[in-house]
Amino acid sequence: MADEHLCAVAGCNAKRRDIGISFHALPKHVAVRDEWITFLGHGNVKNHTSVCGQHFTEDCFTNWQEKKMGFVSKLFLKPDAVPSIKTPSTGQPVSLPSNVTSAAATQTRDVGCQWEPQKRGRATVATQLSEYTLKSNRSKAIQVNPSTSSFGSNTEVKAEFGGFTSTPDKTRPPPLKRRRLETLLDDAEEEPVDRSQSTYHPSMSSLSDSTIVSPPTPIQDIVKYLVYEDCLLALFHDCPICQRTCELEKYVRGTFLSIRQKCPFCDYSRQWKSQPIIGSTPAGDLQLSAAVHFTGTSFRQISKVLSALKVCNIVESTYFLHASSFMEPCVFAVWKRTQADLIKTKSRPGGAELGGDMRADSPGHCAKYGSYSLMDLNTGKIIDVQLVQSNECGGSAKMEKEGLIRSLDFLEKSAVKVASIVTDRHSQIQKFLRIERNDIEHFYDVWHIAKGVSKKVEALAKMKDCNELKRWQQSLVNHLYWCAISSSSGEEAVAKWTSFSNHVQNIHSHDNVLFPECLHPAFDGSCPKKWLKSASTALFKLQRIVSNKYLLKGVAKLSPRLQTSAIEGFHSVILRFAPKNVVFSYRGMLCRLYLASLHFNENGNREQLTSRDGTPAYKLKYPKHKKGKHTIQPLKKKTSYAYVDNLMRVFFDEVLHEPAKFTVELQELKIPDTLCSQFHRPDKQEAVAAYVSRFSH
Incomplete structure (x- = not known):
C-alpha cells in the first residue's frame, strides 16, 4: 500500500x-x-x-x-x-x-550507562550485557533467560581505547547527549507517574519520592571474577538476530577489555566493555594499583603472580604513576585525619604518657632512613611517625634524636602536653631530655636493660669457674623486673637491685634502710639451690655486673608501669609494609609508614580468642632466641582490614574527583636531597670507558 x-x-x-x-x-x-x-x-x-x-x-x-x-x-x-x-x-x-x-516511546536513562536506552513499560532487572544483545528466546551461550535491560554498558569507546566505534544501527535510537542534573530533575517534575508499573506505590507520587532509586554499588565494592577468554568470547560468537557467526574485534589495555561484535549478514553490531571508565582510565587499572599500594604489597610480586596466571595486567610505570598521583596523597590525607582524631583524645590535664623508639631501614651506621615512632602507652595507638634521612642531621647515628625532636615539636604545635616518655638508654636522648626538655619525666624500658644484663651473665657462665652463674641468669632478669614494678622511687629500686649480691650467697639481711631484708620466706636448708661461695671468682664477676655505676643509673630510672614492648611489635609490622631489602623513595617510605600505623592501630588491641567453655586460648611456641625453651602466646582474633576499605572509599569518592586538593599538602613536604647528591658525579661515557679498559686487560 x-x-x-x-x-x-x-x-x-x-x-x-x-x-x-x-x-x-x-x-x-x-x-x-x-x-x-x-x-x-x-x-x-x-x-x-x-x-x-x-x-x-x-x-x-x-x-x-x-x-x-x-x-x-x-x-x-x-x-x-x-x-x-x-x-x-x-x-x-x-x-x-x-x-x-x-x-x-519516550526515552529514559539507565543508571551506569553513557547512552539513553529505550523506556519500557514494566520494571526490569539490571544486567551487564548490552540491550541489543538480549532477546526473548534463550541463548546457547548462557544458562539463564536474559533480561531486557542494561546496566553498566557503554556503546562507544574513545579513540584512546582502541580507535574504533560500533557501526550505528539504523534501527537503534541515536544516543542522546548527557543532560545536566538540574534538567533531569525538571523533567522528573513534569513526567507523569506510570501507575501500571509493578513498583508503583501511592507514596511515590511526590518529586522527592518518585526520583528515589536504589543507590548503585560503588565501583570499589563490585565483585570481580576470573573469566577465561574462550568462555567470554563464546557469548559474542552468535548473532542474536540471525543466529549466524559474528565477526569479533577485541582491544586490551591493562586490565581493560573491549569487544566489538558485528554480524556480516544482518549488519547487527554492538560494543561491550569489561569495566567502567573513570575519566580516561579504566577503573580496574586504578583499583588494582590502589589495592597493591594500600595493602603494602610489592607490585613486582603481584605482577609475577598475574603473569603466571596469564592475566592481563598494567605495567610497572603505570602503577608508579597512579601511586604518585593518587594513592600517596590519599594515604597522606587519611593518616592526617586519623592522627587528628587521636590527638583530640590526648588533651588531658595530666598529660600524655608516651613511648618512643627509632627503627632504621638497615643495620649498623649505614642506614639511609630512620623512622621515629611515638605511641600512647595507655591506649597502644601510634600517634606520630617521623621519617628522617641520614644526610638531614649529619649521619645515621643522630637520626633518633632528630626524630624525637620533630615528634615533640609536632605535639607541642597540636597543644598536646607530654607528662612522661619511656625510651631505651640512647645517650643522645638522655642528654636531650635531661637538659633541653626537663619538663618531661624520662623512664627507661626494662626489657632493654634486662637484655643487656642477661647477655653479660650468659657470657660469664661460659668462662672458667663461672659455670654456676647459668642457674642465676633468669633469676637475675626476673629480679630486675620486680625491682621496677615494686619500687616507689629510683633509690628504692637501686637498693633492691644491689641486694642480689647478698642473696646469691644465702644472705638475706642487707645494710640498707630502704630494703633491709629480702621479702621471700625463709629457707629451711633443704633447698637444693647451690649458693655462690664468698670470695669466689663467679661471685666477684657477678658483683661487678650488678654494681656497675652506669647500670645503677639505669635501674633508678626504670619505668614502673608502662613499657615499650608494643613499639617493638609495631616495628615488626613495618617490615611487612617496608622491607629492609627494598629501596623506597622518601615519599614512598613515608606513606608506607603511615599504612603500617593505620594497620597497627586497627589490630594492635585485638581481643583474645576463647574456647567453647570461655577459657582464654593460648599457643605454645619455640622461638629461636629462646634456644629450645618454650614461650606462651595468646591467640587473638583474626586481623581486620577496615582501613583498606576506608582508603578505597576516599580514593574513589574524593581523591579522583579533586586530586589537586589532596596533592597540595603533600607537595609542600620538604624532601631531602639524595645521599649521592653531595658527591661528584662523573660523566657516564668516561666511566664506562674506564670500566671496559680496566677489565680488557
Missing part, C-alpha cells in the same frame, strides 16, 4: 509515514471476513483495504518482541490476525493499550 493511503478504520486518519509501522493487505480467507466488515463499519472490503498497527494487540504480530527490543524496524501480522481496537468518535488516532508499548 502506498504511503499516502489512509487507514480504512472509520475516524482514523493515520498515514503510514506518520505511524512508522508497515501496512499489510487484509487476510483473504472467508473465516474472518465478517469480523473485518464489522470492525470497519461498512460492507465494501477490498483486497487493498488496510488498517494501521494501532488497531491490533501485540499478540497479532509475529515479531512484536523483536520490534520492541529494537532488532527490527517493521511489524508483520499473523495470518489469522483480527483488529480489536477501534477509533474514538473524535477522529483522533487511538493510542495503544497499556500492555502494548510502542517502539518510538
Whole structure:
C-alpha cells in the first residue's frame, strides 16, 4: 500500500509515514471476513483495504518482541490476525493499550550507562550485557533467560581505547547527549507517574519520592571474577538476530577489555566493555594499583603472580604513576585525619604518657632512613611517625634524636602536653631530655636493660669457674623486673637491685634502710639451690655486673608501669609494609609508614580468642632466641582490614574527583636531597670507558 493511503478504520486518519509501522493487505480467507466488515463499519472490503498497527494487540504480530527490543524496524501480522481496537468518535488516532508499548516511546536513562536506552513499560532487572544483545528466546551461550535491560554498558569507546566505534544501527535510537542534573530533575517534575508499573506505590507520587532509586554499588565494592577468554568470547560468537557467526574485534589495555561484535549478514553490531571508565582510565587499572599500594604489597610480586596466571595486567610505570598521583596523597590525607582524631583524645590535664623508639631501614651506621615512632602507652595507638634521612642531621647515628625532636615539636604545635616518655638508654636522648626538655619525666624500658644484663651473665657462665652463674641468669632478669614494678622511687629500686649480691650467697639481711631484708620466706636448708661461695671468682664477676655505676643509673630510672614492648611489635609490622631489602623513595617510605600505623592501630588491641567453655586460648611456641625453651602466646582474633576499605572509599569518592586538593599538602613536604647528591658525579661515557679498559686487560 502506498504511503499516502489512509487507514480504512472509520475516524482514523493515520498515514503510514506518520505511524512508522508497515501496512499489510487484509487476510483473504472467508473465516474472518465478517469480523473485518464489522470492525470497519461498512460492507465494501477490498483486497487493498488496510488498517494501521494501532488497531491490533501485540499478540497479532509475529515479531512484536523483536520490534520492541529494537532488532527490527517493521511489524508483520499473523495470518489469522483480527483488529480489536477501534477509533474514538473524535477522529483522533487511538493510542495503544497499556500492555502494548510502542517502539518510538519516550526515552529514559539507565543508571551506569553513557547512552539513553529505550523506556519500557514494566520494571526490569539490571544486567551487564548490552540491550541489543538480549532477546526473548534463550541463548546457547548462557544458562539463564536474559533480561531486557542494561546496566553498566557503554556503546562507544574513545579513540584512546582502541580507535574504533560500533557501526550505528539504523534501527537503534541515536544516543542522546548527557543532560545536566538540574534538567533531569525538571523533567522528573513534569513526567507523569506510570501507575501500571509493578513498583508503583501511592507514596511515590511526590518529586522527592518518585526520583528515589536504589543507590548503585560503588565501583570499589563490585565483585570481580576470573573469566577465561574462550568462555567470554563464546557469548559474542552468535548473532542474536540471525543466529549466524559474528565477526569479533577485541582491544586490551591493562586490565581493560573491549569487544566489538558485528554480524556480516544482518549488519547487527554492538560494543561491550569489561569495566567502567573513570575519566580516561579504566577503573580496574586504578583499583588494582590502589589495592597493591594500600595493602603494602610489592607490585613486582603481584605482577609475577598475574603473569603466571596469564592475566592481563598494567605495567610497572603505570602503577608508579597512579601511586604518585593518587594513592600517596590519599594515604597522606587519611593518616592526617586519623592522627587528628587521636590527638583530640590526648588533651588531658595530666598529660600524655608516651613511648618512643627509632627503627632504621638497615643495620649498623649505614642506614639511609630512620623512622621515629611515638605511641600512647595507655591506649597502644601510634600517634606520630617521623621519617628522617641520614644526610638531614649529619649521619645515621643522630637520626633518633632528630626524630624525637620533630615528634615533640609536632605535639607541642597540636597543644598536646607530654607528662612522661619511656625510651631505651640512647645517650643522645638522655642528654636531650635531661637538659633541653626537663619538663618531661624520662623512664627507661626494662626489657632493654634486662637484655643487656642477661647477655653479660650468659657470657660469664661460659668462662672458667663461672659455670654456676647459668642457674642465676633468669633469676637475675626476673629480679630486675620486680625491682621496677615494686619500687616507689629510683633509690628504692637501686637498693633492691644491689641486694642480689647478698642473696646469691644465702644472705638475706642487707645494710640498707630502704630494703633491709629480702621479702621471700625463709629457707629451711633443704633447698637444693647451690649458693655462690664468698670470695669466689663467679661471685666477684657477678658483683661487678650488678654494681656497675652506669647500670645503677639505669635501674633508678626504670619505668614502673608502662613499657615499650608494643613499639617493638609495631616495628615488626613495618617490615611487612617496608622491607629492609627494598629501596623506597622518601615519599614512598613515608606513606608506607603511615599504612603500617593505620594497620597497627586497627589490630594492635585485638581481643583474645576463647574456647567453647570461655577459657582464654593460648599457643605454645619455640622461638629461636629462646634456644629450645618454650614461650606462651595468646591467640587473638583474626586481623581486620577496615582501613583498606576506608582508603578505597576516599580514593574513589574524593581523591579522583579533586586530586589537586589532596596533592597540595603533600607537595609542600620538604624532601631531602639524595645521599649521592653531595658527591661528584662523573660523566657516564668516561666511566664506562674506564670500566671496559680496566677489565680488557
